Amino acid sequence: MLEAYGHRAESIMEKAFAKTTGDANLWKRFIRHEKSTPGKAACGNIHYAPNSQQDYDWNNPTPVKSECFDWQLNFPNFKGDVRTVDASEWGKGDIRAHHRWWFNHFPRTAGRRNGIHNNWWQYVVNPQRVIV
Secondary structure, X not given: OHHHHHHHHHHHHHHHOOOOOHHHOHHXXXXXXXXXXXXXXXXXXXXXXXXXXXXXXXXXXXXXXXXXXXXXXXXXOOOOOOEEEOHHHHOOOOHHHHHHHHHHOOOEEEEEEXXXXXXXXXXXXXXXXXXX
């Protein structure tokens, strides 16, 4: 169920940010992982943790630098909080632990940036709020 909800969230957030490009597309920044953007990992996506090298690679012990804590603790006022993380952060291979970890990093603060709510849960829970 968490997997399906994760794919729902990904699809909705793709729509929410469809008209934004470059640095304004915070969704693209949020889903970065080491394989897709070496040296710039963030939170990954529902299939890739920040250090994954393939789908469902959640028990990968390889440490990588990630801004996942910046997303969780400082969004939308990023402070450059980049830390070394590995599979111990998201449950050492437990699919449910990874998915809960990933959802826990979704922004949920007040305000808007580029017309998009800073509380992404508004879109995931109520997708008709997405303006396309």
